[in-house]
Amino acid sequence: MQKCKNCNMQFSWVNIYKSFWWGYKPIECETCNTEHRITVLGRIIFVSLTILPMLVFGYFFSPFDHAFATMGVGIAILIIGSLFTPYLVKYKKVDQ
Template structure:
């Protein structure tokens, strides 16, 4: 797990995950309140997560012969589960940098 540059406190999985799903919002270290932001490559990782989630959902939806409502329900559940799983796996790939801008 990544650590704060100032106080060496590890970032919690929960903070990173919430910040990722909140649109790459800046987050603060729980110990020293230093502000961190996502690097630009993390948006590519997020895009891959969404793309893979959509692809997995599409494959699962089309591998069963159901009525349209059942297929859509199955696709939504598959998208939800795979999205949560893939984004949880991808949090270890993210990198952060100190936000040099003052808070407003």
């Protein structure tokens, strides 16, 4: 899990997860108030674990003839992938 570049305090899983779903909102350290932004590689990792697997399943591997079943499994894949992303993405300190 990512730590603050200034004080080495670990970010909470919830703060990182919320930042994804609000347009990659910067994370502010709760201890020293240093702002961190997600890196380009972090954005690529997020998309690779959420959107990409869902689309690949929906277009190529769906065993269902029913559209709602395919969408349901696709959304489940998106949610499961998104739960792992806070452990893998990287943030960088914003220079002020």
